[in-house]
Amino acid sequence: MKRVVDKHTVAHLWANRSQSDARTATGNFFFESDRIWSYGSHFLIGYHTQNDRGHRAVIITREKNSNTTNGQVNIVLSASNHLKQLRVPVAGMDHEQLFEKWYEEIKGIAGNLQRARKPERYISQIRCVFDDAEQYAEFYRLDLPANLVEVGAIQNLSQYSAVIEKEAALRKAEEEKRYKRDFKIHQVQLKDWRAFKTNYINKRIGFDYLRFDKDTNRVQTSQRVEIPEAIARRFYRLVIETIEKGGCTDCNMTLMDRYEVEEINKDFIRVGCHKITMKEIRAFIKKQGW
Incomplete structure (x- = not known):
């Protein structure tokens, strides 16, 4: 039984199931058992299949590749034209x-x-x-x-x-459904975080939150950043002053010489990867009595 043959013989041996395997001398066209490939296992040209009624067919890809591979696909089509052929976008998908x-x-x-x-x-x-x-x-x-x-x-x-x-x-409805599901999870995680039961909120819904650790006198964010109270107080006053002047984008300032202040407006601030609503900030300030 010859296993190194020309490309047309490779296809005919596969189509007729004459032997278990064969390949061309270059190795770029070969089959093993029911499956035939071009160049390697990354490009499956086709395979033999059987349905629940015992009917047989060959699945052959319509996927385009190099001229050589496309030529090999045509050779397979020709060699198996006596069989029922089912063309699919990509061979091997479920x-x-x-x-x-x-x-x-x-x-x-x-x-x-x-x-x-x-x-x-x-x-x-x-x-x-x-x-x-x-x-x-x-x-x-x-x-x-x-x-x-x-x-x-x-x-x-x-x-x-x-x-x-x-x-x-349908996509909009699915997005709304996913948002509602994520929001419920987020609310539970936020409640636990505010109660110091956890240190991080895994499910974010666009914004970040603040809490105050009395043991360390530090403001903590829901992304685990901590800011000393004195610095937080000064930064809050700066935020209010900036809003009164009309806000800023690309504000050309940093917090703790580390976090870039990207935007301040009447609705929210963006500092580094944080985005915090002014509603959250004001509620936090009120709660602390600052």
């Missing part, structure tokens, strides 16, 4: 990843409808990509995701726009 890849690919094609003189060209491309997804799903008896079905049916710009608007609405 079902969910492939459906997402098809969705993004179709959405990208449909985006061209915004400036297309001949929209039928892009509609045809959408149909071809969606056909690949349908054949794949049918082979494995999978339900296509609703969003993939929706983009697969795009025939014009208005349908594409509707998909984009719906996607934006």
Whole structure:
């Protein structure tokens, strides 16, 4: 059994499962068992597969690479044309990843409808990509995701726009949901931090907070920075004076010769990586009776 053969023989041996492995003399085209690669395991061209009904097929990538690799993909396609071929965006991805890849690919094609003189060209491309997804799903008896079905049916710009608007609405809703979840966690952590049960708030929601350690006479921030009381008092007076003068950006000043004062305004201050609302600062000052 010869294991070093020409590239066409490599493809035919793989397609017909004639032996367990083979490669070209340069080693840039080879197969082992059911899988065939170009150059190395980082680029899988295709593999043999079987569904739950015992039907066989070959999965072959549509991913583009070098001219050499693209030529090898075509050789594999030709050698396996007697088999059922399923084309996928990237060989080796699982079902969910492939459906997402098809969705993004179709959405990208449909985006061209915004400036297309001949929209039928892009509609045809959408149909071809969606056909690949349908054949794949049918082979494995999978339900296509609703969003993939929706983009697969795009025939014009208005349908594409509707998909984009719906996607934006879903993304916004998910962001709001995530923010509410994070905010609840943040509130619990903030309460514990203010009570000196913890030293740090892991879940930040944009701003930082202040507390006073009576044992050390230091102002502490929720990012674990400590400032002596006397310095904190002076800096507060400077902040108020700056606000009265209209505030500043790129303020050309530092706190403790270490932290750059980036911005001071009536709503918040930014010092180094800290952003603290004036509401938080005033509540802190009032609580300390300064």
